[in-house]
Amino acid sequence: MNEQLAPIEPATGIPTESKVFYALGTFAVVIDIIYVLASIPGGIEWSGTVSLAATAVFSLFFGYFLQRSIRRVQADVEDVEARVESGELAEDAPEALYLPETSIWPLGIGVGAGLTFAGLGFGWWFALPGVAILVHSAIGFAHQSRERGRD
Amino acid sequence: MTLLDERSAGETPPAEPPPHRRQPTGILRWATSSDHKVVGAAYMVTSIGFYLIGGLMGEAMRAQLAVPDNKLIDNGAYNQLFTLHGTIMLLFFLGSFAFGVANFIIPLQIGARDMAFQRLNQVSYWLYLSGGLVVLSGAFTENGAANFGWFAYTPLSDGIRSPGVGGDLWIAGVSLVGVSGILSAVNFITTMITMRAKGMTMFRLPIFCWNMLIVSVLILLTFPVLTAAGVMLYADRQFGGHIFDATVINGVSGVPVLWQQLFWFFGHPEVYILILPYFGIVTEVISAFSRKPVFAYKGFVFATITIGALSVAVWAHHMYATGVVLLPFFSALTMLIAVPTGVKFFNWCGTMIGGRLSFTASMHFAIGFLLCFVIGGVTGVMLASPSLDLQLTDTYFVVAHFHYVLFGGGVFALFAGIYYWYPKFTGKKLHEGWGKLQFWLQFVGFNMTFFVQHLLGMQGMPRRTASYTAADGDLFRYLNLVSSIGALILGASTLPFLWNVYRTWRRGEVVGRNPWDAGTLEWWAPSPPPIGNFDRALPPIRSERPVWDAEHPGHEALAEQRHGTGRADGVVGASASKGGGS
Amino acid sequence: MKQWQVFLWGAVGVAALIWFLVAYAIVTSIRRRRAEDRDDPDGDIPPQTQYRTKLEIVYTTIPLLIVVGLFALAMYGTNVLDNSQATPDLTINVVGFQWQWQFNYEEQDVTVGGAAGVMPDLYLPVGATVRFNLRADDVIHSLWVPEFLEKRDLIPGVDTNSIIVKVTKPGSYVGRCAEYCGLNHTEMKFNLYAVPRDQFDEWVRNQPKGRPFVQGSFTTDLGTRSTTTTLTPTTLEPAPVGPGRGVATTGGSR
Numbered sequence: 009m010n011e012q013l014a015p016i017e018p019a020t021g022i023p024t025e026s027k028v029f030y031a032l033g034t035f036a037v038v039i040d041i042i043y044v045l046a047s048i049p050g051g052i053e054w055s056g057t058v059s060l061a062a063t064a065v066f067s068l069f070f071g072y073f074l075q076r077s078i079r080r081v082q083a084d085v086e087d088v089e090a091r092v093e094s095g096e097l098a099e100d101a102p103e104a105l106y107l108p109e110t111s112i113w114p115l116g117i118g119v120g121a122g123l124t125f126a127g128l129g130f131g132w133w134f135a136l137p138g139v140a141i142l143v144h145s146a147i148g149f150a151h152q153s154r155e156r157g158r159d
Numbered sequence: 160m161t162l163l164d165e166r167s168a169g170e171t172p173p174a175e176p177p178p179h180r181r182q183p184t185g186i187l188r189w190a191t192s193s194d195h196k197v198v199g200a201a202y203m204v205t206s207i208g209f210y211l212i213g214g215l216m217g218e219a220m221r222a223q224l225a226v227p228d229n230k231l232i233d234n235g236a237y238n239q240l241f242t243l244h245g246t247i248m249l250l251f252f253l254g255s256f257a258f259g260v261a262n263f264i265i266p267l268q269i270g271a272r273d274m275a276f277q278r279l280n281q282v283s284y285w286l287y288l289s290g291g292l293v294v295l296s297g298a299f300t301e302n303g304a305a306n307f308g309w310f311a312y313t314p315l316s317d318g319i320r321s322p323g324v325g326g327d328l329w330i331a332g333v334s335l336v337g338v339s340g341i342l343s344a345v346n347f348i349t350t351m352i353t354m355r356a357k358g359m360t361m362f363r364l365p366i367f368c369w370n371m372l373i374v375s376v377l378i379l380l381t382f383p384v385l386t387a388a389g390v391m392l393y394a395d396r397q398f399g400g401h402i403f404d405a406t407v408i409n410g411v412s413g414v415p416v417l418w419q420q421l422f423w424f425f426g427h428p429e430v431y432i433l434i435l436p437y438f439g440i441v442t443e444v445i446s447a448f449s450r451k452p453v454f455a456y457k458g459f460v461f462a463t464i465t466i467g468a469l470s471v472a473v474w475a476h477h478m479y480a481t482g483v484v485l486l487p488f489f490s491a492l493t494m495l496i497a498v499p500t501g502v503k504f505f506n507w508c509g510t511m512i513g514g515r516l517s518f519t520a521s522m523h524f525a526i527g528f529l530l531c532f533v534i535g536g537v538t539g540v541m542l543a544s545p546s547l548d549l550q551l552t553d554t555y556f557v558v559a560h561f562h563y564v565l566f567g568g569g570v571f572a573l574f575a576g577i578y579y580w581y582p583k584f585t586g587k588k589l590h591e592g593w594g595k596l597q598f599w600l601q602f603v604g605f606n607m608t609f610f611v612q613h614l615l616g617m618q619g620m621p622r623r624t625a626s627y628t629a630a631d632g633d634l635f636r637y638l639n640l641v642s643s644i645g646a647l648i649l650g651a652s653t654l655p656f657l658w659n660v661y662r663t664w665r666r667g668e669v670v671g672r673n674p675w676d677a678g679t680l681e682w683w684a685p686s687p688p689p690i691g692n693f694d695r696a697l698p699p700i701r702s703e704r705p706v707w708d709a710e711h712p713g714h715e716a717l718a719e720q721r722h723g724t725g726r727a728d729g730v731v732g733a734s735a736s737k738g739g740g741s
Numbered sequence: 742m743k744q745w746q747v748f749l750w751g752a753v754g755v756a757a758l759i760w761f762l763v764a765y766a767i768v769t770s771i772r773r774r775r776a777e778d779r780d781d782p783d784g785d786i787p788p789q790t791q792y793r794t795k796l797e798i799v800y801t802t803i804p805l806l807i808v809v810g811l812f813a814l815a816m817y818g819t820n821v822l823d824n825s826q827a828t829p830d831l832t833i834n835v836v837g838f839q840w841q842w843q844f845n846y847e848e849q850d851v852t853v854g855g856a857a858g859v860m861p862d863l864y865l866p867v868g869a870t871v872r873f874n875l876r877a878d879d880v881i882h883s884l885w886v887p888e889f890l891e892k893r894d895l896i897p898g899v900d901t902n903s904i905i906v907k908v909t910k911p912g913s914y915v916g917r918c919a920e921y922c923g924l925n926h927t928e929m930k931f932n933l934y935a936v937p938r939d940q941f942d943e944w945v946r947n948q949p950k951g952r953p954f955v956q957g958s959f960t961t962d963l964g965t966r967s968t969t970t971t972l973t974p975t976t977l978e979p980a981p982v983g984p985g986r987g988v989a990t991t992g993g994s995r
Binding site (some may be wrong): 234235238306307308312314315320321404405412413414415416449450451452453454455456457458480481482483486487490491494495497498501502504505508509511512513514515516526529530533534536537538540541543544545546547549550552553554618619621622623624625626627630631711714715716 | 744745748749751752753755756759760762763765766767769770771773774785786787788789790791792793796797800801804805808811812814815816818819839878879880881883885887890891892893894896897898899901902915917918919920921922923924925926927928
């Protein structure tokens with residue numbers, strides 16, 4: 009079972025995950041410049057220009073964020089998994105991967121948010137119970153996480 | 160190899176799960192379980208429910224249009240029908256079903272035990288369901304549901320032209336599903352980049368995962384724009400804003416076209432958000448039933464990334480007729496999308512050619528996808544040309560075009576996915592014969608309904624017309640009649656499916672882990688997978704088909720080594736095989 | 742070959758190619774299956790070919806070239822549309838509103854409109870180049886006569902949209918609103934009659950001059966619409982929409 013087919017070399021360089029976002033971001037930068045230049049004769053169209061710029065900023069930021077953090081996160085997850093496998097860590101230990109537990113709070117958040125948003129149409133009186141359920145469920149949700157010592 | 164020896168042992172029923180993993184049953188399980196498979200199944204069942212509702216609306220519209228001067232449905236009701244039909248199918252069915260499949264399949268395909276944020280996943284689902292119910296609840300209000308079309312053009316959708324609660328509820332529901340989509344996208348991205356099993360490098364991710372990754376990125380880029388535009392529209396409707404109307408106040412005025420710019424900046428990537436998951440599903444299906452790896456896997460991935468990038472820069476091709484957009488810019492980029500899409504077609508064909516095809520019901524649907532979707536693709540290139548678009552836009556030609564994309568592409572692939580993964584979802588196989596009957600009804604009905612609509616559009620029938628008159632001529636009459644009969648057949652195709660699901664639930668054929676002899680990791684888990692997914696060590700992950708490589712030693716992909724797959728080649732024993740990344 | 746034909750046949754060709762490839766895969770697979778060796782347990786595993794780099798380059802490059810060609814063609818067609826700024830013989834100001842049309846013949850000072858259940862009648866002289874200035878005050882509409890081979894939106898706050906057509910053939914057509922505009926969008930239609938120049942002049946003479954061309958104020962005197970003209974709609978058989986398409990009956994500008 010432990011036979012290794014090839015040694016794992018530590019991954020180096022820019023992670024592929026980042027490259028995807030860098031590619032999207034670079035494309036958005038280029039296309040935004042073309043869009044602005046092409047629209048100068050008829051007046052700059054701001055909504056598209058800004059949307060494309062936001063696309064570029066988000067993608068490049070996220071790519072950089074991943075480049076900085078992704079290997080560390082992946083190593084952490086891997087390490088925890090290995091410790092669970094070897095029995096060093098109980099499966100339901102706070103540090104272990106959060107495995108499915110039942111929780112009623114997401115349903116409460118959904119109902120609460122649904123009533124609240126429906127209140128946008130039906131009126132504020134309709135939203136009141138919604139907000140109450142939403143807040144209560146959000147607190148319950150957070151509390152449940154805290155009890156487990158995670159999140 | 161020990162791995163293979165263990166296979167038989169793994170078929171024994173899993174031991175009683177430890178207490179903290181025990182799940183409630185029945186409705187309580189649906190309501191409370193944060194298991195990714197339960198959430199995924201909930202998504203799928205709910206969106207099929209929306210599909211039936213939206214489909215009945217479509218049938219009603221076709222009934223109204225079957226004969227000229229029909230008085231079956233009045234204008235007001237018809238307008239609500241097509242608004243709800245579009246909204247439900249686009250926002251509450253097709254994309255949501257893909258989310259369901261992704262929730263179920265992605266953790267299995269990457270060798271993870273669950274999603275990264277399991278309870279957030281539940282929140283996504285409940286927000287999605289309540290969003291759909293909020294939109295539908297408009298139908299029971301005094302003025303009826305929203306009736307301004309699914310793209311809600313201003314100023315028609317403002318508080319003066321479309322008063323009533325229905326419009327506000329539409330905005331509320333769409334915002335809810337927008338939030339739900341964003342949460343899901345965050346979850347998918349996090350899961351795929353942090354929870355991959357050891358050895359599962361990015362370039363060994365199955366194509367379905369890759370496509371969902373790009374879809375998630377597109378959601379993060381565009382859904383906030385929709386939500387922001389929705390808030391502005393709500394301000395216009397409720398708080399006397401004038402963002403999207405042309406009322407001049409103190410010499411300045413709002414801009415109606417701004418809504419279109421913002422909406423389509425969301426709306427066009429949304430089309431790819433809807434269709435890319437189904438590209439992924441079809442790719443998995445074709446590869447499995449051709450018994451070959453995905454042809455030009457890397458080219459396929461780059462094509463997906465290219466489509467994702469281009470899709471954020473083509474929004475105004477919906478707006479040629481407004482006369483206020485840059486025609487050459489949007490025309491060029493729109494046509495360019497045809498290139499990566501064409502590459503995908505060649506990849507699918509390349510996967511099939513030289514393969515040993517098994518013509519299961521799932522493969523029927525996948526082939527139906529190829530045959531129908533290509534028509535939607537080529538009419539898309541026609542519409543990308545401004546001079547053709549100015550004639551064809553807002554006609555039934557466009558209706559035919561996007562139904563060929565979203566139904567011929569999306570729904571055919573959806574059923575391919577259902578028949579393919581049903582054994583994994585439930586442990587039982589859907590009946591092949593009923594599946595093939597469904598396919599043929601659906602294929603004939605679909606083409607009959609929508610192919611003639613190309614001709615109707617060219618003959619001059621605008622979309623969103625509640626009726627037409629006898630004076631419009633015999634062509635209108637007969638083409639519409641053919642389309643309506645086709646719609647009836649298309650609707651009837653749903654019945655064998657529902658029967659098939661019921662029949663399989665009662666007495667379906669129970670199958671093992673890998674009934675199709677497919678290659679991706681989900682087939683390594685038992686069917687249906689238990690909590691935590693895998694009951695045995697994962698196989699070595701050296702390609703995007705680790706299960707195939709383990710079960711057919713000596714038949715690995717031929718060019719795999721020559722092409723290389725990144726640095727972390729290799730491995731993987733049992734000890735550190737679950738979870739983790741690379 | 743006209744541009745739309747190039748696109749249409751190109752589309753048919755590409756679809757046919759994919760259909761052929763799929764059919765080829767199916768047929769060859771069935772034939773091979775009949776011939777394959779049943780005794781070999783792995784006999785039904787085909788060669789696991791995954792990459793053919795040269796082939797990939799070919800099937801990426803060729804579509805790219807096709808798309809560049811189509812784009813050039815499309816831009817040519819669009820420029821023909823945009824450059825047809827010939828001085829119009831006739832300028833018609835169009836206002837669309839929920840759910841009617843009004844047409845104002847600028848030089849002739851004639852305004853026509855419709856009433857509830859009555860479509861407005863628009864007369865155009867054959868041979869003239871006509872410019873339609875498109876405006877709307879309430880919501881977005883779109884002026885579409887299928888035979889114009891072009892449609893444009895009427896957008897509140899946008900006063901620059903117009904289309905120019907050359908009327909080449911007499912006949913009777915139906916114009917519609919193509920952009921969904923609310924409850925009775927479907928009924929927002931008008932009749933278009935292309936008539937010889939002398940009949941057009943006669944029709945203009947019989948129209949009252951100087952009617953107000955302001956949305957809303959017009960509805961009150963719609964009942965007085967002239968019926969004295971010899972060119973009432975009943976004298977012209979409505980032609981079915983369609984047969985003239987593509988031959989630019991009332992000449993699209995391309």
